[in-house]
Amino acid sequence: MTSSDADGPFCSIERAVGVLGERWSFLILRETVLYRRSRFADIQAALGIATNVLTTRLDSLVSSGLLEKQAYQEPGARARASYHPTARGESLKLVLVTLQQWGDENLPRTDGPTVLRRSSRDALPVRVGFVDDAGVSLDAGDVELLLAR
Amino acid sequence: MTSSDADGPFCSIERAVGVLGERWSFLILRETVLYRRSRFADIQAALGIATNVLTTRLDSLVSSGLLEKQAYQEPGARARASYHPTARGESLKLVLVTLQQWGDENLPRTDGPTVLRRSSRDALPVRVGFVDDAGVSLDAGDVELLLAR
Numbered sequence: 478m479t480s481s482d483a484d485g486p487f488c489s490i491e492r493a494v495g496v497l498g499e500r501w502s503f504l505i506l507r508e509t510v511l512y513r514r515s516r517f518a519d520i521q522a523a524l525g526i527a528t529n530v531l532t533t534r535l536d537s538l539v540s541s542g543l544l545e546k547q548a549y550q551e552p553g554a555r556a557r558a559s560y561h562p563t564a565r566g567e568s569l570k571l572v573l574v575t576l577q578q579w580g581d582e583n584l585p586r587t588d589g590p591t592v593l594r595r596s597s598r599d600a601l602p603v604r605v606g607f608v609d610d611a612g613v614s615l616d617a618g619d620v621e622l623l624l625a626r
Numbered sequence: 627m628t629s630s631d632a633d634g635p636f637c638s639i640e641r642a643v644g645v646l647g648e649r650w651s652f653l654i655l656r657e658t659v660l661y662r663r664s665r666f667a668d669i670q671a672a673l674g675i676a677t678n679v680l681t682t683r684l685d686s687l688v689s690s691g692l693l694e695k696q697a698y699q700e701p702g703a704r705a706r707a708s709y710h711p712t713a714r715g716e717s718l719k720l721v722l723v724t725l726q727q728w729g730d731e732n733l734p735r736t737d738g739p740t741v742l743r744r745s746s747r748d749a750l751p752v753r754v755g756f757v758d759d760a761g762v763s764l765d766a767g768d769v770e771l772l773l774a775r
Binding site: 484485487488489490491492493494495496499500503504507511565567568569570571572573574575576577578579580581582583584586587588589590591592593594595596597598599601602603604605606607608609610611612613614615617619620621622623624625 | 634636637639643645652653660714718721722723725726729730731736739742745747751757760762766768769
């Protein structure tokens with residue numbers, strides 16, 4: 478399962494984790510994808526991360542095609558950088574919410590879950606789960622994994 | 627969003643990533659949770675990881691309550707260690723499959739997906755997605771996140 482070629486590692490988990498990097502990358506993606514923070518200064522203030530570390534991690538997320546760098550300028554100030562999720566970055570919402578749900582269920586805080594999720598259509602609570610092609614949800618124990626080759 | 631106290635970080639993503647650690651931890655969890663490899667030697671052979679690194683990461687996953695260490699002994703051989711997912715570790719199947727799906731969709735290989743998922747009940751293909759409390763699946767764009775406090 479560690480074989481690799483021009484396409485990258487055979488395992489899609491390995492390819493995904495290779496792009497997502499480490500802890501700071503997940504937290505930067507939390508800020509940009511889930512909480513819609515885009516300005517360098519706002520991301521830095523939210524995370525309390527060193528400038529050089531944040532610059533390096535943001536550049537890496539831009540190179541990986543997860544964020545797009547833009548410039549913005551306020552009157553009388555110099556141009557500054559902001560970072561916006563690409564379509565590929567937006568698709569990480571499911572990954573981030575799955576981590577969020579797992580953390581709330583398995584490493585709970587006594588004051589309850591961090592975030593509540595609901596449907597914008599009917600305000601019903603929403604969770605991440607397995608769904609079959611007929612749109613029916615199923616338990617993890619009913620999901621079989623078949624190595625494709 | 628970086629505040630923390632005796633309960634750990636306020637953000638459940640931060641708590642989850644704090645336990646999952648880094649790249650090797652994800653790959654060890656892939657082997658033990660998804661592919662049911664349990665013996666130290668088998669995990670090591672599958673990953674091509676150095677003995678000391680694997681020992682450290684496995685100890686950390688045991689400390690975090692994701693894996694349980696057991697001993698096994700084959701006739702004429704000394705006792706050896708094997709590692710088995712706890713209930714908390716088993717619940718990572720959803721997280722790992724979400725990463726797998728994201729990797730296959732966003733970092734595809736020309737020879738197709740790594741793993742096929744199907745329902746053991748009716749053999750229909752299975753994916754991870756958002757589901758509301760009525761069991762209806764919905765798009766990421768229809769999921770609202772509300773900070774609980």
